[in-house]
Amino acid sequence: MTTINNHLYLLKTNVNEHTEKKGQLTYLSWAWAWAEALRADANATFQVQMFNGSPVCMIGQTCMVWVTVTMFGKPLQCQLPVMDNRNKAITNPDAFAVNTAIMRCLAKAIALHGLGLYIYAGEDLPESDEPSITQSQEAEIIALAKEVGADISGMAKYFKCNKFTELPATMYDTLIDVLEKKRKK
DSSP states (O other): OOHHHHHHHHHHOOOGGGEEEETTEEEEOHHHHHHHHHHHOTTOEEEEOOBTTBSOEEETTEEEEEEEEEETTEEEEEEEEOBOTTSOBOSSOOHHHHHHHHHHHHHHHHHHTTTTGGGGTTTTSOOOOOOBOOHHHHHHHHHHHHHHTOOHHHHHHHTTOSSGGGSBTTHHHHHHHHHHHHHHO
16 A cells, blocks of 8 residues: 555544543553554554653653654654543553553554544643533433343444433433434334
């Protein structure tokens, strides 16, 4: 494949089956992403930037990691704070947290070449002030789903959430309508 076709292949690849949701964040498996990177470009490489022998750049009591992925002869660098699953920087992180950040940064740097790029769309946008489904609405959805024999975990998986309260309030009516239609069948 040509470089353009490889980029298009990466951009069009659906990575959803290789992601994991933690809290409100979605993570792409770094191992799967790297395998796909090598499939698209057998000469792909990555490098962790070092700072005086350390893979982290300290910023106060928190730190950042940098990873450069070279694919199709083009190096693209990405940085990422060492953070928890709520997207908050960890104060004085341990080696495990640093390693986790490096591998997340690797997946993100691969995304700069196209693979799973859509996961990061909006990542740099401020958190939405849009209201979410309330706990009482969630209880109604679950009760109706049980009543009509709907697969609650399947519904959550489809909407990529752990709880329906993670969904925007505008989804409440849609979910109720779908469940009501199932009841009428």
